[in-house]
Amino acid sequence: MFKPLLSAPHVVQRGEVKPAAAWAYRAFAVLIALAAGGVFLASLGYNPFRVYASMLMGALGTPGMQRETVKLTIPLAMASLGVLLAFKMRFWNIGAEGQFALGAVAASYFANFQPQLPPALLISLMAASAVVLAGLWGLVPAWFKTRFGTNETLFTLMLNYIVLYIITYLREGPWRDPAGGFAATPRFPRQARLPELHFPSIGNVHIGLIVMLLAVVLVYLYLRYTKQGYEIAVVGQNERTARYAGMPVKRIVLRTMFLSAGICGLAGMMQVAGPDRQLTDAVAGGRGFTAVSVVWLARLSPLGSLAVAFLFSVMQKGCSMMQTEFRIPASMSDILQGIVLFFVLGAEFFLQYSIRRRREVPA
Amino acid sequence: MTPSPPAIQLVGLTKCFDRTTACDRIDLDVRRGEILALLGENGSGKTTLTNMLSGIYQPDAGRVLLDGKPAVIRSPRDAIRLGIGMIHQHFKLVEVLTARENILLGQRGPLKTRPEDALASFGMAVDLDKKIYDMSVSEKQAVEILKVLCRGADKLILDEPTAVLTPQEIQHLFDALDRMRKEGKAVIIITHKLDEVMAISDRVSVLRRGVNVGTVETARTDRYFLTELMVGRPLDLDVRRAEAPLGPTLLKVSKLTARDEGGRQLIQDVSFELRGGEIMGVAGVAGSGQKALCEIIAGLEKPSDGSVFMDGQRIDGLTPREIIRRGVSMAFIPEDRLGMGLVGGMNIPDNLLLKTYRDEKGIILRRRKAREEAQRMVERLRIVTPGLNVKLSKLSGGNVQKVLLGREISLGPRVLITAYPVRGLDIGASMTIYDMLNEQKQKGVGVLFVGEDLDVLLSLCDRILVLCAGRVSAIVESRFATKALLGMKMTGLRTDKEDEYV
Secondary structure (H helix, E strand, O other), X not given: OOOOXXXXXXXXXXXXXXXXXXXXXXXXXXHHXXXXXXXXXXXXXXXXXXXXXXXXXXXXXXXXXXXXXXXXXXXXXXXXXXXXXXXXXXXXXXXXXXXXXXXXXXXHHHHHHOOOOOHHHHHHHHHHHHHXXXXXXXXXXXXXXXXXXXXXXXXXXHHHHHHXXXXXXXHHXXXXXXXXXXXXXXXXXXXXXXXXXXXXXXXXXXXXXXXXXXXXXXXXXXHHHEHHHHHHHHHHHOHHHHHHOOOOHHHHHHHHHHHHHHHHHHHHHHHHHHHXXXXXXXXXXOHHHHHHHHHXXXXXXXXXXXXXXXXXXXXXXXXXXXXXXXXXXXXXXXXXXXXXXXXXXXXXXXXXXXXXXXXXXXX | OOOOOOOEEEEEEEEEEOOEEEEEEEEEEEOOOEEEEEEEOOOOOHHHHHHHHOOOOOOOEEEEEEOOEEEOOOOHHHHHHOOEEEEOOOOOOOOOOEHHHHHHOOOOOOOOOOHHHHXXXXXXXXXXXXXXXXXXXXXXXXXXXXXXXXXXXOEEEEEOOOOOOOHHHHHHHHHHHHHHHHOOOEEEEEEOOHHHHHHXXXXXXXXXXXXXXXXXXXXXXXXXXXXXXXXXXXOOOOOOOOOOOOOOEEEEEEEEEEEOOXXXXXXEEEEEEEEOOOEEEEEOOOOOOHHHHHHHHOOOOOOOEEEEEEOOEEOOOXXXXXXXXXXXXXXXXXXXXXXXXXXXXXXXXXXXHHHOOOOOOOOEOOOHHHHHHHHHHHHHOOOOOOOOOOEHHHOOHHHHHHHHHHHHHHOOOOEEEEEOOOOOOOHHHHHHHHHHHHHHHHOOOEEEEEOOOHHHHHHHOOEEEEEEOOEEEEEEEHHHOOHHHHHHHHHHHHHHHHHHHO
């Protein structure tokens, strides 16, 4: 006798979804995203399968291409680790771009003006100064936040532009290479470049690859097994509880932001002393912002960030191939990344809720 | 003559969340001119049930009949259109507007009843042109009730309406409800206070684990039978005061005064001494300064004046960590329970580590001891959890509370401050908490117990400090105090103050 009065679907909350199932959902979301991107490509008159195939070839087809993809992954993954530390504390550091660039500036100073130092010391100084300068830069919004409760999102965002214009200033003015025809900073001397390691499968890659992989492991261990990592998690999840438990919340916020920005700065140093070999205002090239998406997609997991950074790099490298072969603008890569982000974040909704229809009363 | 159909009738109403069934084929009815008490422990499905009636949740199965006609309630707006008025525990009023403006807010078309008429017919005393922020809790509640009445509600659902009221205010509320009953309205009152059930309701429906385990006529039942229905087993309802020798003075609070950021007075000239082996209750209407008092003692807030001494040493102005080191432990439960003291996204062992993780040397976080401690605590306090690795936010309120209090006790405190430790807890769990506090008292700990239920305060505590608008209006020996006295002292000073301004 019970006829359902309502067959309209409604949204209900789900319980815990097993991690494996959750990752399956997300992987599925990536597939749908690629399909949606395919529809977009088809609407432009291309065969999406051929385009994707050429993308994959372009990113991973030859050892040389693999190497280039790996080189793209290094700075992105490194910057993501920095962003991740701050995000774990729910400190929305959108300033990785500037911190990255500032790390490169610090490194460039030693590379261009202290090249007489012994190479090992020079490289170490470049790295250390990058970490410290970027770290201090990161302390600025953190201090204002702890002292006056300023909004760190806007604050860190605005600081990016200051750094970018500092680079422009240095390039046009004090650091301009007198030998060059148009305004540019000098190229790094040989001893200021990161040493390269030979990998049998993909050839020479600068040592930043090892540093980055090491950093992934260290950040993972730091967050999971150290007191400081624990403090970051508590402050991030419940600042009142942290204060109540007697944690020095301000110090934790400052320390973590220093680390977060410092890692981004080191990423910048590795980029300028690795592939770039010259300071330009495009040194960060949007990686600091992409890192935010990477970390978000990876659900604040260090290993996940590495995987997502690699995926994004494949897309970026692949799209440059796509550009030459099909004359599709390489900005297709950005569009695809956006679509992936959209679908994977959409999948999070379905991990928390499911849509149901009203059913009959069970007898 | 056929009897008129019930105002609200639920048939097989079911709602599932994931694998748990919050409401399982519930049948229930309320007639016009009747007050039905809905009784149940935490997590028994009371809230889910009312949320379905007020259009917040959609049932998975079953149906709702209003005055005999099938009804679909898709939204709170639907609910009010169908004459269902929901009074939530947390008021949904705009503070800067007057009572009248709040009643009119969001209303399309004319009101069904003029506020003045509703006031008159139910004997409620509310100044319609007073701003909400000037109102006491009970006045705000009255405005909430007026709001739904004026919009034509003839079926009222009140969710724990007495939790925040003084005994006198409760009496006013019950008088108003009684008049509504006589006017032929149907009223559902959700509560877990048995005395109130006995005092006001005509019938009682008891929910246990999402099932309606019985509906009885109030006149033909008693508290013990209802408890057994609700808990599923007979239970000793008496809160006992443990005997313990009185120790030395541990905490000495004198002339404590504090203001909030806006300069508003939170507490003023609060002085008392807490000795070992006693439980000192703190009574007061919600927002009388309890929070500020606890937070200052724990070092989370700074007083603007006055001092706090522990063992003769001044501790106000010290950091929370230093105060914890001196043996002052606070288990403070705000409304949302996980708000301060615990981290909902972490498991039990990680929550136990909060105050002790720095005691170990080195930079590595050592979880092993905490896991063992958690295991012991789960067994000793009978914490219901699927495992140690489950996030705390997935546990029920009572179990969360046990973790918090268990942790504070495991630190071996000398002064234990606990605020609302049984808020939202069922009877069984509450009893466990009271036993834990008595045990601490017998160990010589000084316990400061900020409570809501005056009956409990009177039977558990040795002395009761009554706060009224931030001031101490009385410190009484519980043995010689009565509920009426406490109630008067809780509101007493407010009238004095008004006199000053007249």
